[in-house]
Amino acid sequence: MSKKFIMALDQGTTSCRAILFDKDSNIVGVAQKEFTQIYPKAGWVEHDAEEIWSTQFGVIAELIAKTQINPEDIASIGITKQRETTVVWDKNTGKPVYNAIVWQCRRTTAICDELKARGLEETFRTKTGLVVDAYFSGTKVKWIMDNVEGVRERAEKGDLLFGTMDTWLIWKLTAGKVHVTDYSNASRTLMYNIRELKWDAELLEALNVPASMLPEVRPSSEVYGCTAPDNFLGHSIPIAGVAGDQQAALFGQACYEPGMAKNTYGTGCFMLMNTGDKLFDSKNGLLTTIAWGLDGKVEYALEGSIFIAGAAIQWLRDGLKILEAAPDSEYFAGKVKDTDGVYMVPAFAGLGAPYWDMRARGAIVGLTRGTTKAHIIRATLESLAYQTKDVLGAMEADSEIKLQALKVDGGAVANNLLMQFQADILGVPVDRPQVIETTALGAAYLAGLAVGFWTSKEELAKRWKLDNRFENEMAEEKRAKLYGGWKRAVTRSMDWELED
Numbered sequence: 001m002s003k004k005f006i007m008a009l010d011q012g013t014t015s016c017r018a019i020l021f022d023k024d025s026n027i028v029g030v031a032q033k034e035f036t037q038i039y040p041k042a043g044w045v046e047h048d049a050e051e052i053w054s055t056q057f058g059v060i061a062e063l064i065a066k067t068q069i070n071p072e073d074i075a076s077i078g079i080t081k082q083r084e085t086t087v088v089w090d091k092n093t094g095k096p097v098y099n100a101i102v103w104q105c106r107r108t109t110a111i112c113d114e115l116k117a118r119g120l121e122e123t124f125r126t127k128t129g130l131v132v133d134a135y136f137s138g139t140k141v142k143w144i145m146d147n148v149e150g151v152r153e154r155a156e157k158g159d160l161l162f163g164t165m166d167t168w169l170i171w172k173l174t175a176g177k178v179h180v181t182d183y184s185n186a187s188r189t190l191m192y193n194i195r196e197l198k199w200d201a202e203l204l205e206a207l208n209v210p211a212s213m214l215p216e217v218r219p220s221s222e223v224y225g226c227t228a229p230d231n232f233l234g235h236s237i238p239i240a241g242v243a244g245d246q247q248a249a250l251f252g253q254a255c256y257e258p259g260m261a262k263n264t265y266g267t268g269c270f271m272l273m274n275t276g277d278k279l280f281d282s283k284n285g286l287l288t289t290i291a292w293g294l295d296g297k298v299e300y301a302l303e304g305s306i307f308i309a310g311a312a313i314q315w316l317r318d319g320l321k322i323l324e325a326a327p328d329s330e331y332f333a334g335k336v337k338d339t340d341g342v343y344m345v346p347a348f349a350g351l352g353a354p355y356w357d358m359r360a361r362g363a364i365v366g367l368t369r370g371t372t373k374a375h376i377i378r379a380t381l382e383s384l385a386y387q388t389k390d391v392l393g394a395m396e397a398d399s400e401i402k403l404q405a406l407k408v409d410g411g412a413v414a415n416n417l418l419m420q421f422q423a424d425i426l427g428v429p430v431d432r433p434q435v436i437e438t439t440a441l442g443a444a445y446l447a448g449l450a451v452g453f454w455t456s457k458e459e460l461a462k463r464w465k466l467d468n469r470f471e472n473e474m475a476e477e478k479r480a481k482l483y484g485g486w487k488r489a490v491t492r493s494m495d496w497e498l499e500d
């Protein structure tokens with residue numbers, strides 16, 4: 001094949017990225033831009049889907065301009081994205097009927113309560129592998145249908161389409177020709193039956209969502225369609241890989257065998273373990289999800305979803321304004337030897353795995369007159385590691401596999417202090433690969449495999465290279481004491497939401 005590059009589009013919670021990879025999986029160029037976060041009221045989070053499209057298009061154009069490549073040298077495009085964020089749009093005008101409701105948004109807590117009161121929790125759990133929580137797309141679509149004027153009638157007439165951001169971007173890139181998603185993304189909607197691999201009529205009825213709005217569900221690696229030249233700088237390039245960002249990271253980390261796991265530290269923190277063709281019914285607050293559909297079958301994963309990780313560092317920067325940039329957190333945290341008993345529980349969007357408390361709210365405990373900015377910053381960084389310990393414990397209990405080392409990736413793993421503390425508090429080595437943009441890499445791999453740019457998972461697995469292994473340096477007694485403090489702090493944050 002004469003083509004030289006794969007382009008990955010990584011539509012994250014806070015920014016859009018476009019990254020070019022060459023045949024040796026090297027990054028040739030990156031363009032990235034943040035977009036607006038909309039917080040209409042406490043606990044609500046929205047994005048403007050039109051802004052996401054223009055930002056994503058902008059970074060594609062910027063990447064091509066700065067690398068000066070010929071777009072015809074792009075073999076295919078892979079798309080990965082923040083997963084459960086939901087948009088509904090009019091297929092005739094292309095206009096969203098409402099802002100996209102972000103995965104972190106808690107507005108559908110009451111809808112979830114109602115589904116539980118109707119005794120449907122177990123049905124959802126068995127069919128989707130998920131818990132009934134405001135996190136997932138299903139209750140968000142229902143909210144739009146129930147609360148935006150005229151939308152239910154228009155949907156029932158067949159004029160409206162539902163999508164997560166992969167579906168929306170593909171629809172835009174193909175100028176409205178293709179309305180698809182892949183298995184991994186469908187498995188996050190609360191509407192998809194992960195055993196029978198179909199949209200589930202009983203769940204759609206429970207949520208009152210018309211099936212006509214839903215995208216076709218396809219494997220994670222195949223050609224879905226080509227970009228419309230008007231929407232891709234005059235070029236028609238195959239779109240050939242799609243996966244949710246956490247599943248894409250699992251793929252990019254070459255976790256191809258059952259028992260292999262990775263943890264991604266981005267806006268949130270998501271630990272996934274490949275379980276092959278086995279569906280685990282978690283007894284410890286984890287989710288079962290589809291890892292990918294590939295080579296004619298789907299494979300599954302166990303997942304521990306932590307809602308707020310790097311976003312807590314962003315809050316120190318943008319909310320408290322005690323940091324200028326996220327990487328400075330390492331410098332300030334390093335100014336103190338420990339947090340002096342301070343714990344920060346970043347339950348800004350409730351608590352995900354393994355607690356699943358939609359009404360939890362953030363807490364800082366253990367403050368004294370001697371507490372400084374450095375202690376708070378350190379406690380916030382350490383909260384990423386404690387939350388990871390919570391889900392690793394659950395994963396080991398469910399899978400009965402003791403992890404020998406944890407593969408990590410995502411923006412926050414550049415922080416050496418955090419990685420060392422992570423190894424210390426887990427008592428397990430932490431392996432950071434050379435490429436930490438593993439999410440985009442996974443999407444690129446899926447797109448490259450579909451068009452013969454790369455030939456096999458085995459070939460890709462050989463490319464994984466270690467940057468640094470962080471070894472545990474903490475005594476068991478100290479670890480147990482610190483973790484005990486964390487567990488107490490978590491109880492302080494739970495069930496905190498105050499009535500309007």
Ligand SMILES: Nc1ncnc2c1ncn2[C@@H]1O[C@H](COP(=O)(O)OP(=O)(O)O)[C@@H](O)[C@H]1O
Pocket residue numbers: 012013014015265266267268309310311312313314326327328329330410411412413414415
């Ligand atoms: N050196 C660092 N130390 C701690 N956190 C960091 C550092 N660099 C980036 N982050 C955090 O990582 C997140 C960005 O990671 P990224 O993988 O790009 O996330 P996403 O894909 O969710 O947008 C931000 O929330 C930021 O606060």
Ligand SMILES: O=P(O)(O)OC[C@H](O)CO
Pocket residue numbers: 012013014081082083084103244245246266267268269
């Ligand atoms: O934006 P990220 O990378 O933290 O990922 C968000 C997740 O996909 C939410 O499920």
